[in-house]
Amino acid sequence: MLSPASHHHYSRPISNAVRQLPQPAASNLDDPIEMMGAAMPFARNAEIYGENEPAEYVYKVVSGAVRTHKILADGRRQIGGFYLPGDVFGLESGDEHTFAAEAITASKVMIVKRSTLLTMAARDGNVARKLWALTSGELRRLQNHTLALIKTAQERVVGFLFEMAARGSADNQVDLPMSRQDIADYLGLTIETVSRTLSQLQSSAAIDLPNSRCIVLRNRAALGRLNA
Amino acid sequence: MLSPASHHHYSRPISNAVRQLPQPAASNLDDPIEMMGAAMPFARNAEIYGENEPAEYVYKVVSGAVRTHKILADGRRQIGGFYLPGDVFGLESGDEHTFAAEAITASKVMIVKRSTLLTMAARDGNVARKLWALTSGELRRLQNHTLALIKTAQERVVGFLFEMAARGSADNQVDLPMSRQDIADYLGLTIETVSRTLSQLQSSAAIDLPNSRCIVLRNRAALGRLNA
DNA sequence: CGACCATTTGATATGGATCAAGCGATGTGG
DNA sequence: CCACATCGCTTGATCCATATCAAATGGTCG
16 A cells, blocks of 8 residues: 555557547437447547546447546556446536546447537536536545445455345346456555455355356345445 | 554534525626526535435535545545635536535535526536536546555645645645535545645755645655655 | 653454465356 | 466554543533
């Protein structure tokens, strides 16, 4: 947590996002972002936008998975959130992105100009409300994440599993697009602690680990008891 | 951080907020909350709203100071934020407050019905934008707080001092309305660690502690170096 | 003065970080 | 098709920052 400088280093994103928007695509009319968006593909680990970059666009995951992060001076990385298909990201705040965004796996992302949304919001109260609701949802998610960060390692990991299970399609099977390092940096733990905690949960029969990217919740009651 | 049950307990708030609004007060027309608000006094430690209570109102601090918090099953408390005169709180999200709010000191708070604001927002794009901006600001604050929680104790305390100094009127003097316990629960530390860290900063001449509720920043450069 | 409460300070314990190997998949070139 | 390098993950041994337990100090109010 405080080693001077010798941290694991994060390999630079493969490429900056090319900002030329392909053809607009229309689909779900009640969603301004899908309505106005242009789909764009990103390779694994490609940067979608950088930290402190002007927040010119708003994004919605179509397929794949995205993470946002911030890197501190000494190399520590905090992951702000994981975004799965259907999730909107990049509307954090005013002028600049406080976090950077990268594709975790090869992903398709809808991109809309923020200014377009603002114009639409000015004309249409529903759009304005939708944008506000999305921001509020993000705020609530972050409040829960903040709470998680004061808990024990076990509680954080179990909470993460529940969170992912709730978002996935299968009820008790969690397919993780992200690495252990991503999970660790999201939960404010080390990769070793995450791994150990999962092993421990497995040996106590609470979960099953068919492979490192797949986790089966075997005993939700037992997990719940560890969740505080 | 994980003791079974025997935590310091938080004395119940003195009283639930009486929800009868006194006369409306008008003052700053460009601010819908001040425009429509009704001022209401709260005693020290009085509850302004409870956790999971329907989010019927939005609040703005007129005088005094407010904290929001959530208490986990085992007694651990997380403080979500501190709000000083001029700050708006309680518009976290949709239907319910995720955190509770209490007056830290005797305080006056403007209260506006959320529904009133929503009606105004539907008619006036400026109000809608203002509400969104406030939510965004809160989101950004929370992002920074989340970042703080992965740092060392010293970094958290120094960050807190800078945050409070930036918000106060005096440049290098910080007058704290809140107790050490409040600070500890905000930073995810124990009261002892907060106290020790401050003592340490004092003995290294980075700060001065005329008394426990007042902190003078003596050497911002040195503090900045400890801030990561 | 004396009771009470918040804060500081001291001694010790521990959860998770760090340092250091192992291990199992995946892919590449011979 | 199989050595073998690579990479992500797991497991083990040790260390340290912060929690916990305990006591002393100081400020406030009757």
